[in-house]
Amino acid sequence: MSLTTNKNFAPDQKGQGWKIFKSPKLEPFLYLSPSIILICLVIFVPLVIGISYAFQSISLFRPSDTGWIGFEHFEDIYQDRKFYKSLRNTFWWTFTSVILQFSLGLGLAMLLKAGFKGQKFFQALIFLPWAVPTFLSALTWAWLFNPVIGPLSHWMFALGILDEPYNILADPSIAMYGPIAANVWFGIPFFAITLLAALQSIPDEMYEAAAIDGASKWQVFSKITLPFLAPMIVITVMLRTVWIANFADFIYVMTSGGPANSTQILSTYIFLTAFKKLDFGYASAVSVVLLVLLLIFATLLLKMRQKFVRVN
Amino acid sequence: MSVFAKPAVGWTISKYIVLALYLAFALFPLYWLLKISVTPEKLIYSDGVALWPSEFTLDNFKSVLLYTDFLIYFKNSIFVSFGTAALTTVLAAAAGYAFSRFQFRGKKIIIGIMLITQMFPLLIIIAPIYRIISGMGLLNTLTSLIVVYTAFNVPFATFLMQSFFDGIPKDLEEAAMIDGCTRLQAVRKVVFPLTLPGLAATLGFVFTAAWSELLFAIMLINSNDKMTFPVGLLTFVSKFSVDWGQMMAAGVFALVPSCLFFIFIQRYLVQGLTSGAVKG
Amino acid sequence: MSNIQLRRISKSYGDVEVMNDINLEIQDGEFIVLVGPSGCGKSTLLRMIAGLEPITAGDLLFDDELVNELAPRDRDIAMVFQSYALYPHMDVARNMGFSLEIRGEKAQIIDQRTQKSADTLGLKGLLDRLPKALSGGQRQRVAMGRAIARDPKAFLFDEPLSNLDAALRVEMRLEIAKLHQRLGATMIYVTHDQVEALTLADRIVVLNEGKIQQIGKPLELYQSPANLFVANFIGSPTMNIFDVKRVGAELQLVNGALIGMSGGGAAVSFGIRPEHIAIVAQDKGHVVGTAEVVERLGSDSNIYTQVDGLGQVLIRHHGNTELNIGDKFGLEFNVSAAHLFDSDGIRLTLDK
Numbered sequence: 001m002s003l004t005t006n007k008n009f010a011p012d013q014k015g016q017g018w019k020i021f022k023s024p025k026l027e028p029f030l031y032l033s034p035s036i037i038l039i040c041l042v043i044f045v046p047l048v049i050g051i052s053y054a055f056q057s058i059s060l061f062r063p064s065d066t067g068w069i070g071f072e073h074f075e076d077i078y079q080d081r082k083f084y085k086s087l088r089n090t091f092w093w094t095f096t097s098v099i100l101q102f103s104l105g106l107g108l109a110m111l112l113k114a115g116f117k118g119q120k121f122f123q124a125l126i127f128l129p130w131a132v133p134t135f136l137s138a139l140t141w142a143w144l145f146n147p148v149i150g151p152l153s154h155w156m157f158a159l160g161i162l163d164e165p166y167n168i169l170a171d172p173s174i175a176m177y178g179p180i181a182a183n184v185w186f187g188i189p190f191f192a193i194t195l196l197a198a199l200q201s202i203p204d205e206m207y208e209a210a211a212i213d214g215a216s217k218w219q220v221f222s223k224i225t226l227p228f229l230a231p232m233i234v235i236t237v238m239l240r241t242v243w244i245a246n247f248a249d250f251i252y253v254m255t256s257g258g259p260a261n262s263t264q265i266l267s268t269y270i271f272l273t274a275f276k277k278l279d280f281g282y283a284s285a286v287s288v289v290l291l292v293l294l295l296i297f298a299t300l301l302l303k304m305r306q307k308f309v310r311v312n
Numbered sequence: 313m314s315v316f317a318k319p320a321v322g323w324t325i326s327k328y329i330v331l332a333l334y335l336a337f338a339l340f341p342l343y344w345l346l347k348i349s350v351t352p353e354k355l356i357y358s359d360g361v362a363l364w365p366s367e368f369t370l371d372n373f374k375s376v377l378l379y380t381d382f383l384i385y386f387k388n389s390i391f392v393s394f395g396t397a398a399l400t401t402v403l404a405a406a407a408g409y410a411f412s413r414f415q416f417r418g419k420k421i422i423i424g425i426m427l428i429t430q431m432f433p434l435l436i437i438i439a440p441i442y443r444i445i446s447g448m449g450l451l452n453t454l455t456s457l458i459v460v461y462t463a464f465n466v467p468f469a470t471f472l473m474q475s476f477f478d479g480i481p482k483d484l485e486e487a488a489m490i491d492g493c494t495r496l497q498a499v500r501k502v503v504f505p506l507t508l509p510g511l512a513a514t515l516g517f518v519f520t521a522a523w524s525e526l527l528f529a530i531m532l533i534n535s536n537d538k539m540t541f542p543v544g545l546l547t548f549v550s551k552f553s554v555d556w557g558q559m560m561a562a563g564v565f566a567l568v569p570s571c572l573f574f575i576f577i578q579r580y581l582v583q584g585l586t587s588g589a590v591k592g
Numbered sequence: 593m594s595n596i597q598l599r600r601i602s603k604s605y606g607d608v609e610v611m612n613d614i615n616l617e618i619q620d621g622e623f624i625v626l627v628g629p630s631g632c633g634k635s636t637l638l639r640m641i642a643g644l645e646p647i648t649a650g651d652l653l654f655d656d657e658l659v660n661e662l663a664p665r666d667r668d669i670a671m672v673f674q675s676y677a678l679y680p681h682m683d684v685a686r687n688m689g690f691s692l693e694i695r696g697e698k699a700q701i702i703d704q705r706t707q708k709s710a711d712t713l714g715l716k717g718l719l720d721r722l723p724k725a726l727s728g729g730q731r732q733r734v735a736m737g738r739a740i741a742r743d744p745k746a747f748l749f750d751e752p753l754s755n756l757d758a759a760l761r762v763e764m765r766l767e768i769a770k771l772h773q774r775l776g777a778t779m780i781y782v783t784h785d786q787v788e789a790l791t792l793a794d795r796i797v798v799l800n801e802g803k804i805q806q807i808g809k810p811l812e813l814y815q816s817p818a819n820l821f822v823a824n825f826i827g828s829p830t831m832n833i834f835d836v837k838r839v840g841a842e843l844q845l846v847n848g849a850l851i852g853m854s855g856g857g858a859a860v861s862f863g864i865r866p867e868h869i870a871i872v873a874q875d876k877g878h879v880v881g882t883a884e885v886v887e888r889l890g891s892d893s894n895i896y897t898q899v900d901g902l903g904q905v906l907i908r909h910h911g912n913t914e915l916n917i918g919d920k921f922g923l924e925f926n927v928s929a930a931h932l933f934d935s936d937g938i939r940l941t942l943d944k
Contacts, residue, residue, distance in 0.1 A: 025416060025417070028413075028414035028416045029416070031406040031407060032407050032422060034407075043429050043464070044425075045440075046441050050437050050439060053439055111334075124574075125339065126334055128574065131520060131574030135546065136524070136567060137341070139545065139546075139549065139559075140344070143556075143560070144344060150344065155361075185338070185341065242431050246433040246435065248435065252526070252527070267435050271435055271438065283439055291436060294431070294432070486644050487679075488694075489664040490642060492691045494663070494665065
């Protein structure tokens with residue numbers, strides 16, 4: 001590793017810029033270390049501790065009863081009907097939200113792709129829901145569904161969807177549609193922005209060549225646009241699915257998991273177990289299960305993506 | 313999509329109709345928030361589902377500012393959000409610069425670690441964080457929120473900053489170093505002025521994220537004088553759930569800063585999101 | 593002004609050695625061109641001289657002083673980048689005066705020097721423009737102006753003309769040649785364009801795969817290339833190379849034709865430049881060929897000729913030619929200008 005053959009050479013005072021190569025392997029770490037240290041201390045250390053909690057009894061209500069208990073929490077989970085309910089709801093909540101966000105987002109991106117006068121202004125407005133703080137979106141939608149103050153139940157009544165204008169958030173059979181509606185509203189911009197950027201990166205020559213080859217609109221979409229977007233779609237859908245599965249704000253604010261646990265998903269269940277029951281051990285065990293499920297999902301999707309890429 | 317042929321008029325009209333529907337869907341909830349906030353209290357029930365308030369007032373905003381704790385929440389939130397944004401941007405700029413300008417052993421691993429933080433349920437660390445923070449005696453402090461938020465936001469902000477640095481040719485720094493700059497001088501005089509939009513976008517993005525965080529704020533803050541806006545508003549809602557006009561006025565206050573930031577930064581976010589997603 | 597010495601310089605990235613045992617001594621005021629195909633390491637070598645790349649092993653000396661460890665800023669060199677690397681947020685004047693500004697020069701002196709180099713390069717009216725408001729040629733001039741404004745020990749050029757169109761390239765080439773004459777400064781110039789190398793250089797360094805193939809004056813390289821690589825790389829159109837074998841005392845082409853050369857004991861290849869082949873009657877000359885493609889360039893004609901058992905041979909004929917496609921004729925090699933190479937590709941010295 002000697003940089004010089006002449007070690008006696010000493011750079012003069014002004015040569016301090018020489019740091020560049022003096023430790024060429026260490027310099028990037030100098031810039032990275034504050035971030036890495038912070039992330040390790042605030043995220044990874046607690047992560048390891050959090051996973052270890054899953055095998056301990058840690059409840060602030062029963063402080064005497066603390067200690068290692070092996071897989072007891074997981075055995076409890078196995079028998080926990082609330083857990084299964086939350087798991088089903090998590091699937092329902094996540095996939096309905098993602099599918100609606102994605103298809104509406106893709107539609108919007110396609111419409112915006114061609115471009116029109118005043119598009120920049122229009123775009124800033126239509127992407128606005130994304131900028132609204134999530135707790136506020138949740139509150140706003142909760143208010144919209146409230147028949148006292150919001151119009152939605154009255155409209156649904158007028159359309160014959162509801163028998164009378166009542167708050168759907170209080171009806172266990174349909175309460176989940178409330179947070180889902182808010183989530184779709186909030187999530188369309190993310191998909192529209194990413195897909196629009198991806199669409200704009202498809203070279204015009206591709207479309208011109210397809211036009212010369214006599215492709216129909218549908219053929220152009222299915223044979224050119226979609227395959228080009230596929231890798232991007234898989235990634236964004238994966239990131240979004242994982243994010244939404246973890247995302248508790250809307251449900252926590254709008255329904256707190258109720259009524260009768262009809263909107264309880266795993267992440268709200270974890271939060272409420274930790275926050276209201278202060279049973280950190282059980283909350284951690286449930287989050288470990290959620291983590292494992294998400295890892296399985298992400299792996300499957302990435303495998304699928306590899307196949308996609310090979311086909312392309 | 314075809315190269316020359318103009319699309320049919322019917323097609324164009326239906327396109328604009330659909331776009332208008334999207335716009336209505338996007339803006340209606342925000343409009344409703346605004347509408348209730350400017351409706352006089354006595355008319356809230358009688359106006360009901362009317363699309364337009366029959367009378368207009370700013371009383372709700374006045375009482376929120378004068379008779380509630382929202383100014384304190386607002387101040388706390390501003391402090392936490394600016395603190396987080398400033399700290400995160402500094403850290404992310406340094407890390408993004410390292411990713412952009414150096415090839416080094418372990419780079420992939422570090423990028424992988426940062427990506428993972430964006431993937432796993434952060435709820436898993438909520439209990440340990442609570443215990444660590446309380447063990448350090450930092451419960452109920454805004455500092456604890458800034459530290460936690462910064463750690464959450466550094467990874468994405470780093471990828472964002474990296475994409476901005478990637479857009480600045482390495483040649484420029486090298487030219488500056490040959491012109492007599494140290495690396496720090498080259499960064500300060502050449503790279504920094506060119507990254508200003510990127511820094512601003514990152515600041516804005518992190519500010520918005522910190523502004524709206526709820527769960528950790530609920531967990532780590534419980535005294536009224538330290539509450540951030542989300543927690544304060546939520547407490548207000550559960551305590552006085554009938555004062556609709558005031559709540560919505562408070563909501564409008566919460567909305568303004570992040571919307572302002574968003575309108576300013578949205579085009580940079582497209583860049584960051586795209587390169588981030590492609591890299592993943 | 594200074595002389596620059598490279599002694600046994602090598603460069604590795606991890607375990608991969610990209611540059612090996614480079615020795616070169618550059619005299620004060622000399623114009624050296626580093627030339628070679630892309631990936632040959634010429635830019636890496638230049639960047640090592642500039643201090644932008646660490647040197648793995650070997651010594652780099654400026655005026656007999658070891659500078660391996662010196663930061664770029666302390667080497668007192670100027671560099672013109674392929675991309676020009678103009679600072680986009682500074683106007684032309686500030687771009688040119690930036691290095692003086694960094695060194696804490698007085699505003700008045702900066703102004704004076706900037707004006708002077710702007711005059712030299714015809715940039716007078718553009719001093720308050722930003723780079724984005726300049727044409728490609730103007731940017732190139734600013735990049736050069738930035739270099740001359742500071743009067744450095746040496747100028748480094750990294751393919752400075754490759755982003756210009758053909759006409760501008762010729763113009764700027766001339767400009768650089770004049771600049772060198774006027775300043776008399778040491779210049780090191782990297783290019784892949786052999787015309788730039790041949791026209792600008794006092795001496796050319798031909799590089800391939802991280803090794804110096806030959807160092808010499810432009811004509812030396814043309815007339816006596818050290819090896820097959822240099823023979824092929826220098827000269828346009830490229831040299832014709834044929835396999836030869838020894839039959840008795842005589843060398844014979846693979847198709848059996850004798851070329852009238854003896855000596856050159858170990859020769860396996862015979863090289864002849866297109867301009868050293870004459871067109872003669874069919875029964876004269878060394879071999880017979882048929883014209884396949886004729887390119888008429890006005891001042892010259894290139895005749896791509898098919899020769900039985902030998903393949904394609906390129907002939908360069910001065911002026912216009914009357915030959916047409918399909919014509920048969922004899923090819924006479926000017927053997928005194930031809931070269932022989934051994935099995936390692938090294939040129940054999942013949943006693944002519």
